[in-house]
Amino acid sequence: EVQLVESGGGLVQPGGSLRLSCAASGFTFSSYWMTWVRQAPGKGLEWVADIKPDGSDKYCVDSVKGRFSFSRDNAKKSLFLQMNSLRAEDTAVYYCTSWWSSTWQRADYWGQGTLVTVSS
Amino acid sequence: DIQMTQSPSSLSASVGDRVTITCRASQDISNSLAWFQQKPGKAPKSLIYAASSLQSGVPSKFSGSGSGTDFTLTISSLQPGDFATYYCQQYKTYPLTFGGGTKVEIK
Numbered sequence: 396e397v398q399l400v401e402s403g404g405g406l407v408q409p410g411g412s413l414r415l416s417c418a419a420s421g422f423t424f425s426s427y428w429m430t431w432v433r434q435a436p437g438k439g440l441e442w443v444a445d446i447k448p449d450g451s452d453k454y455c456v457d458s459v460k461g462r463f464s465f466s467r468d469n470a471k472k473s474l475f476l477q478m479n480s481l482r483a484e485d486t487a488v489y490y491c492t493s494w495w496s497s498t499w500q501r502a503d504y505w506g507q508g509t510l511v512t513v514s515s
Numbered sequence: 516d517i518q519m520t521q522s523p524s525s526l527s528a529s530v531g532d533r534v535t536i537t538c539r540a541s542q543d544i545s546n547s548l549a550w551f552q553q554k555p556g557k558a559p560k561s562l563i564y565a566a567s568s569l570q571s572g573v574p575s576k577f578s579g580s581g582s583g584t585d586f587t588l589t590i591s592s593l594q595p596g597d598f599a600t601y602y603c604q605q606y607k608t609y610p611l612t613f614g615g616g617t618k619v620e621i622k
Contacts, residue, residue: 432559439602439613439614439615439616440551440553440559440602440613440616442604442610442611442612445609445611454609454610455610456610490558490559492558494549494561494606501561501564501568501570503560503570503571505558508558
């Protein structure tokens with residue numbers, strides 16, 4: 396059974412930092428593109444970042460450039476999102492997900508999401 | 516950035532109705548379009564990719580069509596489990612972008 400389990404969310408003050416983790420199991424993690432998607436309370440979906448299967452290429456939305464960093468550890472089957480200089484507008488549920496394998500086979504793997512609240 | 520515009524933003528329909536949701540891209544995205552379904556408090560679920568290809572395990576009452584800038588998602592016979600919010604997403608170009616969503620409610 397495929398599982399993606401996010402952790403690390405919580406309440407943080409503006410300007411603070413938080414590190415999210417996503418633990419994968421049940422599929423060949425190292426062969427899949429991994430993606431972060433977020434959803435502010437009561438709002439729609441926003442793509443945040445993609446990271447290539449080998450971690451060599453990363454793409455992210457402009458609003459987080461220079462503040463968020465993305466990494467993966469294929470040996471530990473884990474995905475990470477380091478969030479610095481957090482703003483109120485970063486408040487959202489953050490989902491770890493995968494839609495594509497390295498050979499462009501379609502997937503639909505999602506974590507349960509972890510809530511990040513940026514507030515003083 | 517490519518803007519994705521969905522319409523309507525919400526609709527009311529009855530069980531058994533045929534429902535069509537449209538999605539328009541601000542520039543040509545060929546067929547690089549996916550549709551997702553999200554129920555309250557749950558992670559989204561992929562329904563369609565490549566504009567018209569059904570995700571594995573998704574019932575055939577869901578169908579997608581279109582190419583270029585105009586796309587549609589059709590639900591042939593609405594069932595209680597289909598009441599949800601639907602999102603389109605383009606994956607032609609970074610940054611990937613979602614439409615604003617269409618909430619399908621019970622009439």
